[in-house]
Amino acid sequence: MANIMIRQNAAGGLVFYLPKRDLEAAIESIEFDTADKWGGVLMLENGGSYYVDPIAKPARLPISVRAKRLGAAED
């Protein structure tokens, strides 16, 4: 489990940020993206994937959440 931050970039897309490793990557897809369920599997542009417990869609980004690493892209 790792603390990650999800923020919005200037183009409106989601960006994944892992402070511990200074890893910044665009999020290609997010499993759930509705008002009451948001999260699930995040696919990153660098090939990695993380899982975030689905929550209600945050009113404002960025948000820090706990995420589980599914597929490693780094190292």
Next chain:
Amino acid sequence: MAALTREESAALIAEVLEIYPEKAKKDRAKHLMINDTSLETSKKCITSNRKSLPGVMTMRGCAYAGSKGVVWGPIKDIISISHGPVGCGQYARAGRRNYYVGTTGVDAFCELNITSDFQERDIVFGGDKKLAKLIEEIEILFPLNKGISVQSECPIGLIGDDIEAVSKKAAAQIGKPVIPVRCEGFRGVSQSLGHHIANDSVRDWILSNRDGQAFETTPYDVAILGDYNIGGDAWASRILLEEMGLRVVAQWSGDGTLAEMENTPKVKLNLLHCYRSMNYISRHMEEKYGIPWMEYNFFGPTKIKESLRKIASFFDDKIKEGAERVIEKYTPMMDAVIAKYKPRLEGKKVMLYVGGLRPRHVVGAYEDLGMEVVGTGYEFAHNDDYDRTIKEMGDATLIYDDVTGYEFEEFVKACKPDLIGSGIKEKYVFHKMGIPFRQLHSWDYSGPYHGCDGFAIFAKDMDLTLNNPCWNMMKAPWDKAPVEAEQKAA
């Protein structure tokens, strides 16, 4: 046009790596790349932020350097104690030339080395009592300080002193913030982790101090983050921002104060110059206070114009007009600088190897002067820095991460740059090789280089260095005598 073609660069890298043992070769190969501007991310081409190999000459610093030297040191009204043996503080003292307004020793303390001077006794019995006493003494000697930060050196972590407890107690006693910073030098692989630790300690101990307090804001409040006022850089940047109608509430951390930092959560936009050392706190403020942040670049007219317009796009028409007005005002001055120096510098090749932002930020300034950057690299960057560098650099140029002394010398021999910009440890090596060199960490005792005023100085310095007649005198007289004798005879 790069100095070398893609094939030549690849051959050069292969040749340079040849000298290493198998394992080291494999590792170092990952840190060298040939730029490909079509790439979006650097992930597949370059590895960064890894431990340097034992036995090679690296130019990196330590976490203490990143925290005390870079982030905490320039805050003028906070006393940063170098907690541990005397050397770390003494050799890091005032080396970065972070200018400030104030009377040193009375209300500003950047240039002082205040240390707990650990002795064997303190290692054996612990240094907590000494630290408490030190803070008491500081209060008597420097009553105008606004806060104290405790910058740990290696032994503090090794012997397990509880500086947090001492700080907490002392803070209650003196009624000022006392901030323990766990930036022991052995943490991490370079000074980069020190920046992160320093940012985290600012976040935990300073940033929210004035939450809920009244603060008179304007819609045009901004903060300058990641400008350490080296040779007056932040002042040169601040002039431009204020002229376009913005109010600069805080400077982080060159010529900055504790009060400025505490007021930063009230600004409308964070302007981030050094991404590497301050992105952490920007991200935190974006999340907690909803303050957007943007990276800007005040090196050279092209980038300044671009950045001013980008900054203005966050505000209303008044600021947008202000930005245009500033650009209009300074364009003749910048054109005059370019007209004067471009003919003297055009077509010259530059190689860079610096720290957090300059390997990519100064590229624009060199290009404005008609020079070409043929190789660049960072001491302690991470992959997000390289992502940003790929777009700034020309195709097929060399990019090197944590380059070793040997590699750098070999690259220079092959690329034959006309000018090298790097640190003091490289300076005299290249001087002896007969290559013009600028120390780009603290501007070689010059500066400022940021902003419009800085660009004029930058151009002048590059010209003075590059066209200095001394470079034609590198050969001993007896070595070149025959040629001249022949000419005379003829």
